[in-house]
Amino acid sequence: MSHSPHPDVSAGSDPQALHILQTVFGYPSFRGQQAEIVSHVANGGDALVLMPTGGGKSLCYQIPALLRDGVGVVVSPLIALMQDQVDALAEVGVRAAFLNSTQTYEEASQIERRVRSGDLDLVYVAPERLLTPRCLDLLESSKIALFAIDEAHCVSQWGHDFRPEYIKLSILHERFPQVPRIALTATADQQTREEIALRLQLEQGARFVSSFDRPNIRYQIVEKANGRKQLLDFIQSEHAGDAGIVYCLSRKKVEETAEFLEQQGIQALPYHAGMDYAQRTRNQGRFLREDGIVMVATIAFGMGIDKPDVRFVAHLDLPKSIEGYYQETGRAGRDGGPANAWMAYGLQDVVQQRRMIDESEAGEVFKRVLGVKLDAMLGLCETLHCRRVRLLDYFGQGSERCGNCDTCMSPPVSFDATVVVQKLLSTIYRVDQRFGAMHVMDVLRGIDSDKIKQWRHDQLSTFGIGSDRSEAEWRAILRQSIALGLITVDHEAYSALKLTDAARPVLRGEQPVQLRQYQKPVKQKRSGSKPKGYVETDLSTLEQAIFEKLRWWRVETARKHNVPAYVIFHDATMREIAKAQPASLGDLRGVSGVGEKKLETYGAEIVELIAEFT
Template sequence: MQDANTLLQNIFGYPSFRGQQAEIVAHVAAGGHALVLMPTGGGKSLCYQIPALMRPGVGIVVSPLIALMQDQVAALTEVGVAAACLNSATGADEARDIARQARAGTLDMLYVAPERLLMPRFLDFLDSLNLALFAIDEAHCVSHWGHDFRPEYQQLGLLAQRFPSVPRLALTATADLPTRADIQHYLGLQESPVFLSSFDRPNLFYQVVEKHNAKKQLLSFIQGEFPGVSGIVYCLSRKRVEETAEWLAENGIHALPYHAGLSHEVREANQRAFLRDDAVVMVATVAFGMGIDKPDVRFVAHIDMPKSPESFYQESGRAGRDGLPAVSWLCYGLNDVVQLSRMIQESEMAEQQKQVESTKLDAMLGICETASCRRQQILAHFGEDIAPCGHCDNCLSPPITFDASTAVQKLLSCIYRVGQRYPAGHVVDVLLGRSNQWVTSAGHDQLSTFGIGRELNQRAWRSVIRQLVARKILQVDVVRGQSLVLTELCRPLLKGQEAIQLRPLADKDRGSRTQADRWLRTEREERLWQQLRRWRKEVADEHNVPAYAVFSDRTLRQLVEEKPLNRNQLAHIYGIGELKLARYGDNLLNLMRQIGEESTGGE
């Protein structure tokens, strides 16, 4: 067994373990089972990769996505680890060669999908191997309570019966208490330790904006904050994905679509471009992203509200995996809530599951509508209590609430007088005194509430409605045409027995983040940064791997900031292990000297 710290430094080029990594590695390397809950970008993969290298035999990694397997294998191969994956894209000859390597003991890690692992023939194959460990990645897929349930994951408990002496490690970044209990139950980990790290991502800035023209708002966000970098945009529907990708492309953004309705070839090509280039924006449904290891995603934007805090946390967590500053930007409106509610009610899931999903949607709406720290609200959903973070839109620009009692009384009275049978748009038209055909045909232009709400505009009234829905003072009846319905909580407000404070309509720039991550200080640093990125892309294309598998942005940034002059200084740069130092050291030093010689005096 090799020393864990030596492997960490010499192979992966990292100076030290973070958080609980060292404790987890030692536990698994000694033969222990475990459940690991660690935030996206927290270094989960090292928790099984290093023990697999320390223990004799091959480590089996269960992964749900081909793309994730391929990325992990490419990155491991680049640092000299013998890794392979078996999936539906693996040819027969290649599969036989991988099997030979595994039996011969020359393969360190083998990635497989759960469906393949459960095949009797594959289980017989595993019987013939010397097994170092089983790592079950994305373990939340075990649970109905999780946000990405996959029934085949529940069958992985057979590993405990068939291979009881082989360490089993379940890992996930998103699991509330019921999901954790399911993971332990189905994977036979009830007696195993749980390593629970903080779910906090301090490098991630959270910003929520009210939707009024999502595509224009998105374009302004990207052009103003993140020109020429990698990002992900999530949309609720396939149609919206294609329209948004086309809109961004027409406006000079290198944007590509991704959803399940595209052909396999198009999805593969677009995902490959996103992973291997430095400045691609992927516009996608939630079909894209689970397990994506690209560390230099600088932003994740949602132009429709996610269905749950778990989904939001995992999707937004795909930004800034390298630890550098990144942004989660969410643009949402009342129609998002209505659409998601309808999708839940019209689905074929059991009533109990519908209640679970509705509860999660309510929690997500609460995160969007909170006037307090967003990070505090997100982490509370996972049972973690923190002080206000000081690094989200609400912390940087705290919303100033106002006494909305009179406005709320007008709104609630109007909803009551239209019979609680009309959607938000109709109610707002009545409040604003709009004599359109729908209002007049219903006779609502004769109501006492007609035109009594002209002190607020349409967007402001919709903001009030969203906040009341979030507080459960109002409900949206998706069965009866999205009608607004009063709840028991409205009684004391209507009678004037209680006052209510609400947030005003947000100013356009409220909560806009600072450009703290614009770190390049001189023209020389800018040239060196761009030259390093071009060189990295050339090497990645030559080796047929993603650019980050050569070096992450964090490594390139440290090279620019520290400007090492010799191999000894290079060896102390984050992410440069022995193999990469030997392979790329001379090229990097030559680039440093070349830019230095080209620079003018005084820099």
């Protein structure tokens, strides 16, 4: 973990900060760099914080806002989730509100009065709202404790969530030079970090970079045969009844996949930007508030989703970059419990993503950056080594083999594919680089089709030289050759395969090629092994019964309070309660996740509920 060469940051936690953590939020101690960050910001320092999803980023600004004089202003791009964030703070007794376009003039005016009079601890504001003259005047006439800029990667033009209004947030430094600012994100490579610091004028701020590793997530990438069927097998064998997210590239595919899962008896809901706003919000609300729902979505869904018990994230299409992949898979297992990041990936994905870059309106420099990011993503899919090592290496962090990804658990076999690839390249060359993948594979496999006869390609010296391999094997070889940059797909010429300059040394035999051996997709069996790095929380029969009763109680309570269940208590907290079996409020006080306000609100009910069992 590092935060140099920026200003030195004092270690250790302030007793007042620890007191707030324990009494308000109910956690016994700070994790990782939280204590340092809180102390630094509470003492007026600026900071850029990179912490993986589920690492506890929000406490890094919430506690300093409570320690400092005035109201903490949180800039968040997620209007749909502000309500949940405010509800969660209200549950622990923090005075919080939001200002956004969903409110009437009267509602907004009332919140503004509370900001001016210092009657709030935290206020959440969307960036567009913050930049209005009315909002800036409000802030100038109020006492501000700090500015927290959440999802700070939205400032990066190279990133996957770019928001133009984020760039204008440098106004905060210019107009409020005395107020500390903390920018937070879960994903940013070195280039994005520099861009955040530059655009938000945080060059002098301390930097805190936590490890990007999420040891409880198991990464698995399978060869796509019938993606939808493979997804179903995966959910049924490993995640029956679990909450999960399935990402697809197109809106149409989102709707078809959700419908398919529904027909197979899995509770699935669609979510994409083309849907009616009310329907989209309703689906998101159900996903957050109900157990065991699978959300099928485009990447429009998910930033800031705080649901702790998402047990899997699946991709039916290849993400554009490792940042996007990391950000999306990071929504699984926020509670530290075991989770899966599963993806089905095939030749079509590579071709489609390359085409999207070629056909985009962007300038050449931007296209080049997108190409480099895609290459890194392909490298992760095709790697013969530990996926986690590859993933962390992308973010500039070294690591050991994890033993908890598919390539560690059943290592792929590599083979010297030089001759095979030469056969493929020669065939593409001999058909004048004018034909697509299917035609080239038919020539290689010696398939006598009308089209082949029409072009007299059955007369070529390469006709049938690859008849010893199946179409699926050739598809895998072609996909890996495209990923290695030996072949490109010309989208203007009906997806014709063309050779690149990198193909020459391979054809001449000057450069060997190693590929992954093709393996037939296997139907998933129910996996008994728990992901590594996960603390086993097996409960005794009695503890399990208490836990189930608590879950039922939580559903009812959440309904009464009109908040998501996890806002009342996380599963982890309820497991602790089931184990502790508190007989009094005093016994309940020490349980992680039970602060003073929750003790006061729910303590008596919980103690009474447990008395029925003991």
